[in-house]
Amino acid sequence: FAGKAGWGKSTICASLAHAGGSPLADDCLVIVGRRGRFFAIPSYPGLRLWPDTVKALGRRVHDSELVSDHSEKRRITSRRSDIRRRSPVPLRAIYVLSPPRRRRVIRIARIEPREAVGRLLAHTHRLDLTDRSRLVAELDALSRLAARVPVFELAFPRDLAQLAALRAAVLRHAGGLP
Incomplete structure (x- = not known):
């Protein structure tokens, strides 16, 4: 997903993770081309979400940590996310x-x-x-x-x-x- 800050990229990714997907990154995804094919390189498996989004996904806000002292956003990691997964994924x-x-x-x-x-x-x-x-x-x-x-x-x-x-x-x- 590509879009400006606040347009819903992380919210959509979190919703897909809630349905069993694994987020590849949050805010920045590296794409590489190899022999005419393109791949996404997994990086950070967590997502930074506003508290109302965390609640909408059926998760408890207090079970997640604050991103920083200067933001109300919460950091969540998909329950199904494999943090060790680093293999490129076909785009x-x-x-x-x-x-x-x-x-x-x-x-x-x-x-x-x-x-x-x-x-x-x-x-x-x-x-x-x-x-x-x-x-x-x-x-x-x-x-x-x-x-x-x-x-x-x-x-x-x-x-x-x-x-x-x-x-x-x-x-x-x-x-x-x-």
């Missing part, structure tokens, strides 16, 4: 979250590769914005990624009461991918 799709707007329905729509490059670029992390050769290499890598891995826009109501429906929609959609 089958990328879901780019739409900006939060008032919406009533969940919509998943394919983003064509050309547009996907720009969407993905908006969610990458760069340490040096002045390194032109690195920026060119990044655009090239994103172009190859978008040509090989389908990218979808995920639009959904920002309503914790609909989290189970969102999870079901994502699982149904991802389950239909090759």
Whole structure:
């Protein structure tokens, strides 16, 4: 999942973990290309969630630890998460979250590769914005990624009461991918 801070990436991942999935990372996922295929590199198995999200997932807020003294967010680790898992995982799709707007329905729509490059670029992390050769290499890598891995826009109501429906929609959609 790609999206700006506060758009629901960790909430969706936590919901999927609640249904038996294993989070690969929180906030930053390394993607590598090998022989025309792309893989996600697992890193941090925990998620940082707001207390209302923790409650919506049926977990007790006080059973989780504070992320920091400066935030109400809680750190949770999936009960099914294998912390030792470090093997790359084939990347089958990328879901780019739409900006939060008032919406009533969940919509998943394919983003064509050309547009996907720009969407993905908006969610990458760069340490040096002045390194032109690195920026060119990044655009090239994103172009190859978008040509090989389908990218979808995920639009959904920002309503914790609909989290189970969102999870079901994502699982149904991802389950239909090759």
